[in-house]
Every structure is written in C-alpha cells, then in structure tokens.
Amino acid sequence: MSETVQVELSERSYPIVIDAGVFSGSSIAPSTSLRAVIQRVEPLKHALVISDHQVLSTARTLANALEANGIRVSLCDVPSGERSKSIVELDRLWNWMLDEKADRKSVVFAVGGGVIGDLAGFVAASFARGLRFVQVPTSLLAMVDSSVGGKTGINLEKAKNIIGAFWQPQAVIIDTDQLATLPAREYFSGLAEVVKYGMIMDAAFMNRLEVLADKLLDRDADALREIIAHSCRCKAAVVKDDERETTGLRAILNYGHTFAHAIEATAGYGKLLHGEAVSIGMAMAGQLAVSLGMIDQQSITSQNNLLSELQLPIDHSQFDLAELWTAMQSDKKVELGRLGFILPTRIGEVKRVEGISLNDLSTALR
Numbered sequence: 392m393s394e395t396v397q398v399e400l401s402e403r404s405y406p407i408v409i410d411a412g413v414f415s416g417s418s419i420a421p422s423t424s425l426r427a428v429i430q431r432v433e434p435l436k437h438a439l440v441i442s443d444h445q446v447l448s449t450a451r452t453l454a455n456a457l458e459a460n461g462i463r464v465s466l467c468d469v470p471s472g473e474r475s476k477s478i479v480e481l482d483r484l485w486n487w488m489l490d491e492k493a494d495r496k497s498v499v500f501a502v503g504g505g506v507i508g509d510l511a512g513f514v515a516a517s518f519a520r521g522l523r524f525v526q527v528p529t530s531l532l533a534m535v536d537s538s539v540g541g542k543t544g545i546n547l548e549k550a551k552n553i554i555g556a557f558w559q560p561q562a563v564i565i566d567t568d569q570l571a572t573l574p575a576r577e578y579f580s581g582l583a584e585v586v587k588y589g590m591i592m593d594a595a596f597m598n599r600l601e602v603l604a605d606k607l608l609d610r611d612a613d614a615l616r617e618i619i620a621h622s623c624r625c626k627a628a629v630v631k632d633d634e635r636e637t638t639g640l641r642a643i644l645n646y647g648h649t650f651a652h653a654i655e656a657t658a659g660y661g662k663l664l665h666g667e668a669v670s671i672g673m674a675m676a677g678q679l680a681v682s683l684g685m686i687d688q689q690s691i692t693s694q695n696n697l698l699s700e701l702q703l704p705i706d707h708s709q710f711d712l713a714e715l716w717t718a719m720q721s722d723k724k725v726e727l728g729r730l731g732f733i734l735p736t737r738i739g740e741v742k743r744v745e746g747i748s749l750n751d752l753s754t755a756l757r
C-alpha cells in the first residue's frame with residue numbers, strides 16, 4: 392500500500408510518495424509508485440543519479456529501472472558523511488554533469504540521506520540556472536525532515552548550511568524498506584524529529600506515537616509509512632505558510648534546536664547525532680517551560696518518556712550551561728540579536744519566547 396502527501400506551494404507543489412519495496416525487488420520494471428514519479432518529470436531523456444556511497448545499490452536499482460524505460464542515466468557516487476556538503480564536492484559534481492552532457496532538460500535524482508539531498512538539491516538549483524530534481528531519501532531524517540521544504544545547500548569550513556538556495560523538488564519517493572539497513576542510532580535520531588512534530592503541533596500524533604512505539608522499535612513497515620506520511624504532512628503545513636522562512640512561522644520547527652545546536656557545537660560535531668542533540672534539547676526546552684510556569688510537569692514527563700522509549704537521550708547533566716549559553720549567542724537563528732526559544736505551552740502547541748536569561752536556564756535546569 393502506498394500513500395501520497397501533497398506539498399502545497401502553488402506552482403511549486405509536489406507529491407511525496409511513500410511506499411515499500413520500490414528499490415528492493417530484483418525486477419527492473421518500475422513499480423507503480425516510481426512510474427508516477429517519473430511521469431512528474433516527463434519528458435525524461437536524461438537522469439543524473441547522485442548517490443551516497445552507502446546506498447549505491449539502491450541508486451543502481453533506480454538507474455536500471457530508468458534505463459529499462461529508455462532513459463539515459465549517468466550515475467555518480469558521493470562519499471558518505473557531512474564533509475561531502477562542500478565546495479570541493481560541488482565543483483566535482485558540476486564538472487561531472489558537464490562531462491555527462493547534462494542540459495536544462497536533465498533531471499537530478501538525489502539518492503541518500505540529508506547530506507545528499509542538500510548537496511544534490513543545490514547542484515540541481517545551480518547548474519544551468521536550475522534543473523528539475525527528484526529526492527529519494529534513504530535515512531529517516533531525510534524522509535521526515537530534509538526532503539520537505541526545499542532548503543538545499545552546502546557548508547563552509549566555518550559555517551554549516553551557509554551557501555544554498557530554496558529549490559523545491561518535482562517529487563519525493565520514499566521506500567520504507569530502505570530503513571532496514573540504516574544504523575540504529577541514525578534511525579532513532581530521525582525519530583526525534585518525528586516526536587518534535589507531535590510536540591509543536593499535534594497532540595493526537597503524540598498519543599499515536601506512544602501506541603506505535605513498540606512497532607517503531609521493530610521498524611514495522613505500516614507504522615513507518617503512517618508516521619513518515621504524517622510527519623511530512625506536519626512539516627508541509629508549516630512550510631506552506633512560510634516557504635522562505637520570512638513570516639517567522641517556520642521557527643516552530645526549531646523546537647529543541649536552540650539547545651541542540653549549542654550542544655552540537657560544544658560537544659564537538661560528530662559526537663552526538665543531530666537527532667540525539669534535538670532530543671536532549673526538547674527535554675531542556677520542556678524543563679525551561681515548566682520552570683517558567685508555561686506548561687505542567689506531567690506533559691513534559693510524557694514527552695521525555697516517549698523519547699526514552701524510542702531510545703533517545705534526554706539527560707543534559709554532562710553539559711555546562713554557561714558554555715551552552717555562549718554557543719547559543721552565535722546561533723544563526725538569533726534574529727536581530729534577540730535569542731528566542733521555542734517553548735511548549737501544552738502538548739501540540741509551542742510559542743517563541745524572548746528575554747530568557749542564563750539565570751532562567753540555571754534555575755530550570757540545575
């Protein structure tokens with residue numbers, strides 16, 4: 392069974408198709424889901440498949456299916472990891488596309504996690520003033536977060552995601568079977584963003600996640616399709632009203648992230664996965680909100696219990712608050728020098744609060 396979520400962005404609207412067995416079968420005949428995606432980019436004569444090295448076999452299956460449909464395919468293997476979101480890799484891909492005689496009608500397929508989505512998306516946005524592209528996210532984080540919203544880009548040595556463009560894909564195709572090979576920590580890390588959607592905008596979804604927790608630990612296909620589709624719906628609803636992050640609405644997606652970015656910066660990038668830092672960050676934001684009298688302890692306890700059940704860390708005691716505070720002051724989301732925290736007012740609702748002091752943090756978290 393497949394499910395489709397439509398991301399509504401007027402003429403840039405696109406479908407996210409969620410299915411199983413799209414790239415795992417031995418048949419080269421494209422599944423109905425893949426055919427629907429191919430139709431979105433017709434006439435398709437030349438596909439540029441850009442793949443994370445780790446999921447090359449998925450990219451090859453896709454390439455074979457496209458070739459069986461008479462489409463010329465160029466395939467490029469990109470090393471796994473954040474370091475590939477670099478100017479060096481971008482330059483290599485641009486030149487590869489030139490060598491492969493890509494033109495304005497070529498379509499980029501990004502096969503991999505958020506790293507490949509961001510990198511290949513930006514390659515598509517920038518080559519020949521913009522090529523169409525299709526996302527094939529293979530990590531849970533990419534399925535529920537980075538493939539929705541159109542942010543693409545690379546890092547500079549000194550700043551993450553600082554070079555980039557808003558560039559919406561023509562379509563996203565998600566094969567939940569891909570998650571079978573995703574390392575456990577990466578998988579749970581993706582679930583942190585899923586819990587985030589429940590906390591910021593959907594109390595019923597939080598209840599549903601509690602019900603599905605055991606199945607999610609087993610990576611059950613039906614449970615995954617349900618929570619991935621719902622997460623995409625949540626993010627799409629936010630993005631729809633703030634496509635380019637101008638109205639401030641999109642800021643609610645930053646719940647737990649002010650803390651998380653500071654944790655990632657002080658713990659040293661790479662020690663904790665992003666979702667792990669977000670999980671600790673949501674626990675901290677929750678405690679801060681309790682301390683400020685914005686929400687009851689019980690709600691935050693149930694948030695934290697769900698995170699723990701999903702194998703995510705919630706303990707911040709190893710971090711120095713003053714050090715985190717200093718790191719927060721240089722977070723790029725600090726608007727006009729005013730640090731704002733997205734804090735819960737009840738399960739399923741958050742608001743942005745300014746004027747929090749280090750003292751408030753210490754009182755809440757010590």
Ligand SMILES: NC(=O)c1ccc[n+]([C@@H]2O[C@H](COP(=O)([O-])OP(=O)(O)OC[C@H]3O[C@@H](n4cnc5c(N)ncnc54)[C@H](O)[C@@H]3O)[C@@H](O)[C@H]2O)c1
Binds near residue numbers: 445532537
């Ligand atoms: N564009 C956005 O809106 C947005 C949102 C959130 C995050 N991001 C970006 O996404 C990136 C993080 O994404 P990520 O967590 O997917 O990281 P990632 O792309 O590095 O993937 C995580 C790891 O899992 C491996 N992997 C991916 N799919 C696999 C599979 N099916 N089986 C086995 N291994 C697999 C990768 O090789 C990698 O080692 C960051 O660069 C971040 O800035 C972008």
Ligand SMILES: [Zn+2]
Binds near residue numbers: 584648665669
């Ligand atoms: Zn995040």
